[in-house]
Amino acid sequence: MTTKITFWSGLDTIGANIISLEKDGFQIVTDLGAYVGADIEALLDKSRTSELYESKLLPPINGLYPEVQVKDLPLESIEESDLKTAICLSHLHLDHLGSFGQISREVPVYTLNKSEQFYTQLKEQELLPQYDVNWQGVETGVTFEHGPFKITFHESDHDTIGAAAIFIEAPDLKLVYSGDLRLSGFAPERVLDWAIKAKEFQPDILLLEGTSFSSSDEDIKEEVPFANETETWSLLTEQSLLAKLDDLLTQTSELITFNGYPQNIERLIHVAELANKYQRKMVLDPAYFELAKPYLENQSMELMKLGDDVSPAEIKQTPEQYVVQIAYENHEALFEIGTGIYIHSNGMPLGPYMPEFEPFFERVIEAGWDVIFANVSGHAHQEDLLMLAYLIQAKRVVPWHTFRPIAFGEALSNYGVPVFLPEKQTEYSLENILNQSK
Template sequence: MTAQTKLAFWGGLDTIGGNIISIQYEDYRIITDFGALAGVNIMDLLSKETTSNLLEENKLPKIEGLYNKEALKDFPLEAYEVSDIKTIVCLSHLHLDHLGAFGQLPTDLPVYALEDTVNFYLQLDKTNLLPHYQVNWQKVTAEEIIEFGPFKIQFHNSDHDTIGTASIFVEAPDLKIIYSGDFRLTGFQPENVLEWARKAKQFEADLFLVEGTTFSHSASEPNPVDVALAEITHSINAPNEMKLMHSIETIAQANPQRLLAFNGYPQNIERLLVLAELITTLGRTLVMDQTYFELIKPYLTGYLSVKYLDLHHNSEDYSEHAVSLEMLQNSPQHYMVQFDYERHEHIFTLPAGIYFHSNGMPLGSYMPEYEPYVRRFVEAGWDFYHANVSGHASQADLLLVNYLVQAKLVVPWHTFKPAEYGEAIEAIGLKTWLPAYGKEYSSEDIIAFRQAD
């Protein structure tokens, strides 16, 4: 019998994140990604002492030949050490729902990712902003062709709210597959997405695995907490990253004497860098939480006015890179202070000013700590601005990219509502397929799904 590519889906078919697929041809196998399955605590995935329990509890995918023999204990799976299958992992980006199970992988198993992705991971690890994983990293450059047995693999630069995001093209002898990764058209590099979509059309993919986060939530009655907070806060409602920056600039210019404050998402370094440039042009200094300062330091250029907040000194001359609380208290008009939710109490020792809550923690009204957090700022005299921009493509942009790619068959996943997303894709003239867990699909199966009425 002629060999065929075989696919199995292990996560992400009807959840946001936890997307895992294995692509195998004879004894060569690609897995992408390998994040925490939906609902699994990241901390539970750090130690291989718990591997067998996690498998028993369906908190890890039951993939043959992937886990170390010692970690499996008596669990009935073939161990990595004795498997004839040669396996690699390809990583699209650094969010925990895509790499959060790396602690369960054999330490010598090759993990391929863009060079920017790996370098940024090392920074996030160094600053304790991501867990430490012992990984056999294989750095690749965008569009480099990686040959792995019968497979040819290419990573293409994309755009998401973290550095080094990629879409991944896989060519097997009998099947062409594209994994979109997470993406958006409202970030700082939308051209990356449009470029890989153009190349995807030329690639003539048999199968397009495409994220659909924004198809997860239907219009519903607004949350009562959000309604109540809307009366005491402001919303910028920026449709994209650059509009957000322009709005912050306008608000800052209208309040030249007031302290500015910012709480954002640490992996969105591009937002922090553009913000630093903006604040510098306004004649202010961006004063960062020291952890974030260490994270961003390799990406800073010389002319940017960026320092860190030293909470343990009051002298003005102890470091050219540091700013004290005393300096912020005495000259609030000269600064924007960036802080992390875990270390934010010092903010209330400063003069109340303008606060931008920009995809930072706590994330929203579904978190119990959110409402008291917002109210505390308002009651302390701060003008509270919601300043969010999503890391995911809008529904319209998702459909645009699907239409540009023109894949022969589309799997809508990374969404709570794959059927609804699939109907929208079908409405623009494309064929969709909703695979299931626990099944192995051959390239012949996929061709048959594509040809079925």
């Protein structure tokens, strides 16, 4: 039997990129994120499988769900199916693991050890839901087998710890799944390293994320809310953010608060190092403090836990001594520590499309904070994606994890990279794919 590949979701959205590969009674599914529009809480409720299935908010994959959840559905449960299924998880974002609450505990879930450990910490701090799955941590670069499939995870760089690209080899098909990635983070060398390995691997298919191809020039011109009352730093890399912060710290003795993204612990630690460089103490929200602790290489770094080590009133008295990280979940603290410069750097609320965004910033500005928007993307720039695809030289590249797969595909074609745009929920062999595209 030839290897069959099916694309379930994620072809023209950001996230929920799901494929299955099947050969000789073995199946690999990678990833298993929340579908766009699926409620994260509903996805945790095993009594709602039918409802999610009927609403087309779960992939209709055989051999994945327990019998009790799918007995009334035209799906083979894990008990009924002859398939032996394994899941490979590229990284810990909900658009990649958000459907884990629905699957059988029997299915092994492979991910990098680093990612599994980070998951445990995020779950303990209630920054990710509790998924009771059969975690199987693997090391970067170490190949393991699932039936006829040989699988290797290679650590990559994205705005979470333990993100990986996944190489899968069947006797008749070689595939590389990029996961989400960037060359503008703290470890671009990891991406270049796996990309060179991918070229040597000579893949038939490269599944490449294309988040940065999602907005057209018109979208970008859209008006930013509070544009007149706030400042925006246009930042291309993590290092450009740190350079701007460094500059700011030389110029001001005002209190600085920083609202970042919990999974980007490396950014938070670099901000803390900068604070220390300017004789300021970094004060963290209690959950983030616990999350950051295991990743501190420099043990002499001065980190304080908000509430336990220093109170909001103490910060208000000597604002020049601190950089304070305030999470949206505990944002009342922001109105107890005085005012100064508020840096919003991929923290919640993420953007104007979230209902919390406008009321929150109205209040922050009203309270007297000088707001700076300072986001850095977790995703590669367009030209970096094109360069990687050009370097890897797969027989076909599938552009996905983007709202504009056709635009991304055209850009790849212009680079001389052969593209394949699959149909959703259609089974392909490699031969089909090669014949249907050029």
